[in-house]
Amino acid sequence: MMDYHIHPSYSADAKGTLEEFCGAAVDKKLREICFTTHLDSDPMRDDGFVMVRGERISVHDPSWFEDYENHVRTLGEEYFPKGLNVRLGAELDLYPGVVEDLPDAFHSTEFDLVIGSVHLIEHKAMSVREEAYSIFKKYGLEEVGNIYYDCIKESLTTGLFDVLGHLDIYRRYGEEFLGSGVHSLWESHIDDLSRMMKSCGVGYEINTSSMWRSLSETMPERDFVKALHDRGIQTVTIGSDAHQPSEVGKGISEALHLLQESGYSEVSVFSKRKSKSIPLDSFK
Ligand SMILES: [Zn+2]
Numbered sequence: 695m696m697d698y699h700i701h702p703s704y705s706a707d708a709k710g711t712l713e714e715f716c717g718a719a720v721d722k723k724l725r726e727i728c729f730t731t732h733l734d735s736d737p738m739r740d741d742g743f744v745m746v747r748g749e750r751i752s753v754h755d756p757s758w759f760e761d762y763e764n765h766v767r768t769l770g771e772e773y774f775p776k777g778l779n780v781r782l783g784a785e786l787d788l789y790p791g792v793v794e795d796l797p798d799a800f801h802s803t804e805f806d807l808v809i810g811s812v813h814l815i816e817h818k819a820m821s822v823r824e825e826a827y828s829i830f831k832k833y834g835l836e837e838v839g840n841i842y843y844d845c846i847k848e849s850l851t852t853g854l855f856d857v858l859g860h861l862d863i864y865r866r867y868g869e870e871f872l873g874s875g876v877h878s879l880w881e882s883h884i885d886d887l888s889r890m891m892k893s894c895g896v897g898y899e900i901n902t903s904s905m906w907r908s909l910s911e912t913m914p915e916r917d918f919v920k921a922l923h924d925r926g927i928q929t930v931t932i933g934s935d936a937h938q939p940s941e942v943g944k945g946i947s948e949a950l951h952l953l954q955e956s957g958y959s960e961v962s963v964f965s966k967r968k969s970k971s972i973p974l975d976s977f978k
């Protein structure tokens with residue numbers, strides 16, 4: 695199995711070195727992992743930094759990209775003989791104007807995979823309860839859906855990323871504040887969304903973190919996955935969004951199962967931003 699969404703301690707909200715995550719992945723008998731450290735560059739927020747050996751470094755400083763890349767590639771060589779493929783990735787925070795704000799080193803780093811994720815609406819994070827509340831109070835259900843999916847659709851044309859991260863992230867606090875309508879919020883956007891994903895060659899991930907955090911289903915949830923399958927979206931990665939080594943690989947087998955039930959016969963892995971399909975049958 696693989697885990698294609700992992701945050702090592704370069705992200706301030708994550709614990710565990712790259713080595714510790716690799717060790718945990720081997721213990722859990724994973725065959726492939728992709729580190730996807732946060733790349734947050736919204737100048738209106740104060741989280742545009744990474745941690746390197748306990749020191750805060752601006753996300754725009756090229757030195758951390760070099761450190762991260764070298765470190766991941768070295769571990770890749772060390773762990774390949776132990777049966778683990780280690781990939782270099784990033785989770786890019788998408789917001790209007792992200793193209794202008796990106797660090798130069800982002801473009802010169804040879805990532806295996808870039809996940810594009812919308813976390814923010816008007817610079818407030820939907821993944822943080824208080825911030826989510828202020829957004830939802832201001833806009834209400836339908837408008838939140840319009841702003842969120844418009845941002846995704848606009849970002850799709852940039853070519854900056856390969857898969858969309860945790861597509862219905864607004865569910866994390868959305869149900870509490872906006873009611874059960876959050877479960878069908880994607881329905882009026884799915885045709886446009888899937889058409890654009892296809893024309894831009896972008897897939898999506900099944901993010902399992904919601905299953906053990908506050909929600910019972912993956913992101914996107916079951917019906918949404920099925921709808922994307924039925925509209926011909928073939929490229930799908932699976933990731934736990936682990937922020938500590940003990941979370942690596944969590945929920946991956948359930949997600950593989952979900953893919954199968956939704957009509958998929960393959961799951962995607964990436965190398966140098968090119969996808970490869972692995973038959974789901976090979977995990978039995
Ligand atoms: Zn995210």
Ligand SMILES: [Zn+2]
Pocket residue numbers: 699701785935
């Ligand atoms: Zn993440």
